Amino acid sequence: MEDRLIRALKHRGRLMLIAGRFNVNYTFNLGQAHEINIRQNTGYDRDDLANLCRLVRRGLIQIAPLLQDVVPVTGAQRIYDTLRDTPNQLLGTVFDWQ
Numbered sequence: 001m002e003d004r005l006i007r008a009l010k011h012r013g014r015l016m017l018i019a020g021r022f023n024v025n026y027t028f029n030l031g032q033a034h035e036i037n038i039r040q041n042t043g044y045d046r047d048d049l050a051n052l053c054r055l056v057r058r059g060l061i062q063i064a065p066l067l068q069d070v071v072p073v074t075g076a077q078r079i080y081d082t083l084r085d086t087p088n089q090l091l092g093t094v095f096d097w098q
Helices: 002-008 028-034 046-057 073-085
Strands: 014-018 037-041 069-072 093-096
Touching: 002 014, 002 028, 069 073, 073 093
Parallel strands: 014 037, 069 093
Antiparallel strands: none
16 A cells, blocks of 8 residues: 555655554655655644645645545445455545535
8 A cells, every 4th residue: 555655646745644554564665766755643633634624725735646436425334344354455535425
């Protein structure tokens, strides 16, 4: 998953990993070639989400390349089953609550 995130970044982009994972693996030369900056955080709160929304609205963070799947909330069980069984198959899944 991390290599896919790095490929979506522009040169000298930033990769922010929020919340913990047991293993973070990426191809070092891929990251080095992009000259990326990796930041890691243990979690997030309401203020962090508000800041993220502000940065997206200002066009400073592009999330569109990361969105891979928009799922109606009725498909939540399938997504949670995938998250449990094969989490590496998910990247950028968003629930549509309408």
